[in-house]
Amino acid sequence: MIRRTVHEGWQLSAVGGPVPEAVAGRAVPAEVPGSAHLDLLRAGLIPDPYLDRNEAELAWAHRADWRLATTFTAEAARPGERVELVFDGIDTVAAIELNGTLLGRTANMHRGYRFDVREVLRDGDNELVVTLFSALAHAERVERELGWRDRAYPHPFNAVRKMACSFGWDWGPDLQTAGLWKPVALERWDSARLAGVRPLVTVDPDGTGRVEVHVDVDAVAAADLSIVATVDGRRERVAVSGDRAVVTVLVPGARLWWPAGYGEHPLYDLRVALLAGEEEVDSAQRRVGFRTITVDTEPDGIGTPFTFVVNGRRIFAKGANWIPDDHFLTRITRERLARRVDQAVAANMNMLRVWGGGIYETDDFYDVCDERGVLVWQDFPFACAAYAEEEPLRSEVEAEARQNVARLTAHPSLALWNGNNENLWGYADWGWPEQLQGRTWGLGYYRELLPAIVAELDPTRPYAPGSPYSPGEVHPNDDAHGTRHEWEVWNRVDYTRYRDHAPRFCAEFGFQAPPTWATLTRWVRDEPLTPTSPAFLLHQKAEDGNGKLDRGLASHLPVPESFEDWHWATQLNQARAVSFGVAHFRSHWPRTAGALVWQLNDCWPVTSWSAIDGDGREKPLYYALRHAFAPRLLTVQPRGGTDVLVAVNDDDRPWASEVSVRRLTFAGEVLVEVRLPLRVPARSVAEVGLAEALLTPTDPEAEVLVATTPDARAVHPFREDRELAYDPAPLTAEVVAVPGGYRVDVRATSFARDVAVLADRVAPDAVVDDVLVSLLPGERHSFTVRTTAELADPSALAGPLVLRSANSLSAVLT
Structure with missing residues (x-):
């Protein structure tokens, strides 16, 4: 088979909608894969959508229609030859024409399309036109036809198969993209092609x-076709029967693929060849990893667990929720994904966890996770x-699910297919039954269609109907059963209330903070910059977000007056809140078997729940998570009316x-010291x-409890920071130039x-090796700052707005 991409010579022009005069009547070069917004931005016709308040100024694009056109040269189809035009991904509602002939229409971003062009393709120049219609207008029409259904945000994102967060979310912009977001190609073949290659990889009891390998074949005519599959030098061949074949390759003593922290993640090359007689006419390559994976949901004395089991070993899932790493998906490179993972x-x-308001993630994303041993929980995009479960949506849902389940089977990192995000909970608690008045709402997808597709195409992996989810007649967010989302914290109660529940698996919980200073000031240029300045507020999408930030802060830290102090205080409070939850959940292993923070990353510069901001910079939360998810953790937790020291050992070696x-006092006087033996078995918790x-x-405002081993430390003040008698200036520091940056040597008095x-306050590219390090009097710590900048005044790295601590916030009260 010959595949030739059709990516050159594209032009974009507006053909409908409320298009500004500067854009109307213009044709500009377009990139494929790409997006209309990015084409207009490159042409200088729109401002950067992420900058200041530009998002709001681009709302006209929600209802714009676009024409993408190119001319490519080709040969007409020969007798007996098959030729197809293949679109791997169209965003989203489109009509495709070749040489004036309508090939078809699309309304699903999550799937690919193939069009037979044998009768249309001609020798020489061929004109290809894709008209992209407003997805919002389409969704509104479908909603009128099928009836209104409740949703979290104003636009009817649930009436079109498009990335839901494209219509805005409580952390994302309302910039409704349109374009050819995946490759376009012309494919041609004479005898047969591989229409599908679906490896199902398992490990037999003997290792x-x-x-x-399940293979689908598209043959031009009856022929002597066979499939050859090769793995690790082992080769098997079978004949094609009809349009399908199954070939099995056994690899004795296969090296097992393990999650990060449990072992290595070896990958094996799989090659599949399609032969006509003895001639190879098509081939495909995949990388596979040998491992078994299940989820233990066998009822126990507490309720229903939700514990991942990999290669027979029970795993505590330490991680985060993943959203698209850029709102404009075609800017996400493999290198960027590798950096993030x-x-x-x-x-x-x-x-x-690939969250259900985004996409079925790309093979690049899964490749990167395969290589690094990161398990992936993939939501279906709901x-x-x-x-609605009626047409025109139902057939699109089935088509996209079949394509993507089959596409992803090779990846060992894929651990779970999950039916939806929060829709079972929505039906239980958000008033849907009254609003729906008997209309469908998706349950048939989650209980019937999707599990049937997974069982048929990918029986090697578990499926869950949704998240949160509890089996049987139990409330879907019950803490004793299945998965839980914990959003009372952040929305209504203080973060110490994480301790109200010990869920079996916490799949979402989090707390907000602004992005790093360099990211914030690059994209938000209000003068003055305040929590309520116009552009800052446009980059805060959560309902009453700033109010929740301030209320969450007030119980713990001194309330700052300057914006700089507010920025640091809210970042610190986010780090404290989420790490508090992580430590609590980990301390209840094996009852609690997972903690997935909302969220790892951002898709643009925004105040959000992320640990890594829209420019890829690590917020203080990131470092707090690194500490809280460390293989060995000490934490002080309440048990039975008193506090105990909990030691969490997520390591294969016993912790002895x-x-x-x-x-001791804040000044360093040791009042009581006890040395205790610590014995924690592998992958266990001890109190x-x-x-x-x-x-x-004796003086709770000026004393601290500290537990220390060579592997870990727990620091436990007896009051909240706002009540503590901190020395507001407890540090001295010296900055020394070192290869690749600077070292900040800090001593606590x-x-x-x-x-x-x-460090990013001093140099935008500066990255520090650690953050949120607590020091006792007399202790020293060296922070290493990597930067390409040669600082005229390196001491700025120890300046009062750069070298921070919780203590520095107490200065606002003095």
Whole structure:
């Protein structure tokens, strides 16, 4: 088979809708894959959508129609030859014409399309035109036909098969994209092609790796066709029967693929060849990994667990939710994905949940996760809304699910197919039954259609009907059953209330903060910059977001007056809140078997729940997660009316150590010290009782409890920061130039909590090796800052707005 991309010579022009005069009547060069917004931006016809308040000024594009056109040269189809025009992804509502002939119409971003062009293709120049219609207008028409269904946001994103967050979310812009977002190609063949290659990979009880390759063949005419599959030098051949074949390759003693933190992640090359007689006419390559994966949902004395089991071993899922890494998807490169997943692994994560308001993630994303041992929980793209189960949606849902389940089977990182995000919860609690008045809302997808497709095409993986989800007649967000989303914290109650529940698996929880200073000031240029300045507010999408930030802050930290202090305080409070939740959930293993933070990344510069902001910079939360997800964790937790020391050992080696537990003053005077033996089996949790003298401070505003081993430390003040008698200036620092950047040597003269070097305030590319390091009096710590900048004044890295701590916020009260 010959595949030739059709990516050159495209032109974009507006053909309908309320288009500004500067855009109307213009044809501009277009990139494929690409997006109309990006084409207009490159042509200088629109401002950057992410900058200041430009998002609002581009709302006209919601109702614009576009024409994408190109001319390509080709040969007409020869007798007996098949020729197809293939669109891997169209965003979203489109009509496709070749040489004036309508090939078809599309209304689904999540699937590909193939058009037979044998009768249309001609020798020489061929004109290809794709007309892209307003997805919003289309969705409104479908909603009128099928009836209104509730959703989390104003636009009817649930009435069209398009990335839901393209219509805006509580962390994302309302910039409704349109374009050819995946490759376009002309494919031609004479005898047959591989129409589908679907490897199902398992491990036999004796350790033999089994690759069962299901192949679909598109043949021009009856022929002697066979399939040859090769893995690790082992080759098997079978004849094609009809249009299908199944060939199995066994790999004795296969090396197992393990999640990050549990072992290596070896990958094997799979090659599949289609032969006509002895001539190879088509081929495909995949990479596979040998492992087994299930989810334990066998009822126990508590309720219903939700525990991932990989290669027979129970896994605590440490990770985060994943959203598209850029609202404009075609800007996301493999290198960018690798960077982001590397950041997740460096934060001790082993799982990412691809959230249901985005996309079926790309093969690049899955390749990167395969290589790094990151388990992927993939939602089907349904989120926070009721979805009609009638045409024209139902057939599109089935087509997209079949394509994507088959596409992703080879990836060992894929751990779970999940039916939806929060829709079962929505039906239970958000008043849907009354609003629907008997209309369908998606349950048939989640309970029947999608599990049937997974069972047929990918039986090697588990399926869950939704998240949150509880089996049987139990409320879907019950903490004793299945998966839970914890949003009372952030929305209504203080973050210490995470301790109200010990869920079986917490699939979403989080707290907001603004992006890093360099990201914020690059994209928001209000003068003055405040939490209520116009552009800042446009980059805060959450309902009452700033109010929740301020209320969440007030219980814990001094309320700042300057914007700089507010920025640091809200970032610190986010880090504290989420790491508090992580430590609580981890301390309840094996009852609680997972903690997936909302969210790892951002799709643009915004105040959000992310640990990594829209420019890829790591917020203080990121470092807090790295500490809280560390293989060995010490944390003080309430048990039975008193506090105990909980030691979490997420390592294959037993943790045998001595723990020093001290109560000391902020000035460094040790009031009580106890040394206790610590014995924690591999992948286990142990509780260590603490003497009353350790837990009863003489001066609770000026004392701290510290537990230390060579592997971990827990720091436990007896009051909230706003009540503590901190020295507001407890640090001295020296900055030294080193290869690749600078070293900031810090010494504490008094207890200094959560010391940070906010290096991006000095140089936008500066990255520090650690943040949120608490120091006792007399302790020293060196922060390494990597930057390409040669600073005229390196001491700026120790300036009062750069070298921060919780103590520095107490200065606003003095």
